[in-house]
Amino acid sequence: MTLGYRPGDSLAHGLDPRTKLAFQVAFAAAAFAHTTPRGLLALTALSLAVLRASDLSARTALVEYRFAFPFLLAGPLVAAATLGPPWIDAERGFASLLASYRVVLVLLVSAAYLRTTPVRDSRAAIQRLVPGKTGQLLGSGVGFVFRFLPVLQSDLRRIRDASAARLGDQRSLVARIRHVGIAGVARALSRADRFALALRARCFSWNPTLPPLSFSRADFPAWAASFALVAWALA
């Protein structure tokens, strides 16, 4: 996925991650509360402004979310179809089309977050937003998932390549899933045991030093926009 963090000096890069998380939630709330042509037009303009403020083109963001589109297109089509004459209920199809379009807008805004926020900042934001030990566990756990995902992916790739080289791809579906499952879980668990040992050896603690997060002057307009969106959603 090319939507990961890219360093930059856009407006959105300078914002605190908590501000950006709050804005995404507020934007989604507004999009779900005002699924009307006028409401979505306003939100389209806002989402384009957000993309511009994060140096991301709408095209790149849409290409990254291409896997969501079959469902988003099928929804309105199925909603419009009716059994028996007149076969097509345009009104229901249109309602579902608007609903589908609001999801596209929400995805665009979350793409802006992914492009402008490094993982360590997200982790620090989680640990500050969720209090106590739960927050610590969630924050460090999220960091570990990021760290191990590429390793586990290449584990699975190697398992499948080795299996294909031995004509494993001609076995039954259940046998293939079972094989990848067993080998994948065995490797993941042995990695987990070694990793737990390494964490203990390095004094894994409840109070690690987090990267500093602080609100700057640029965060105020973003918070104001978030509050305005929530107020509009509740109105």
Place this chain on the structure above:
Amino acid sequence: MSTDAASVELVGEETVENVARAALLAGLTGAFAYVSFPNPFSPAPVSMQVLGVFLAGILLGPLWGGFSMVLYLLAGAVGAPVFSGGSAGLGELVGATGGYLWSYPIAAFLVGAIVHGGLQLRNPVPRGLVRLVGAMVAGTVVIYAFGVVGFAIVLEMTLLEAFLTAAVAFVPAEAFKIAAAVGVVRSDQLAAE
């Protein structure tokens, strides 16, 4: 940079192990999202993602299995490409297939609770066929119920329409995944770990 001046409070041995396992199984579920097989009975390919949910519940028990899936959702929301098709972002959680994602922690908890017969993790993992299959069928029901209701709400459709669009093509493959998961849990290779 501010530094915590308090003394370092170490995380307990058992918790470290559980966190590491939960994170690795969350990562494995994400890596499974990239693995799909052609389905002999349906045009929709079989993805292994749900297998990760079942295995988290079975191997880690209800509490840490559920926690593992929460980690999966959080990591995906802040940018790890772990959702289906290598997608990520908070938007996915309120997107058309967001209902499926929200069901994962609950399904993992339920599968774990049924297999282990309560909140406590039993060691070794119970391997009775009826219990395993029953737990995973219950988990599948939860996943599809959340998925279909979420799809219907987000795209403003009726439940039947949502079921026909987003579920019916994928349901038959769940039987294969349950069969495979039973094989994984009962394999001697894992028992030897």
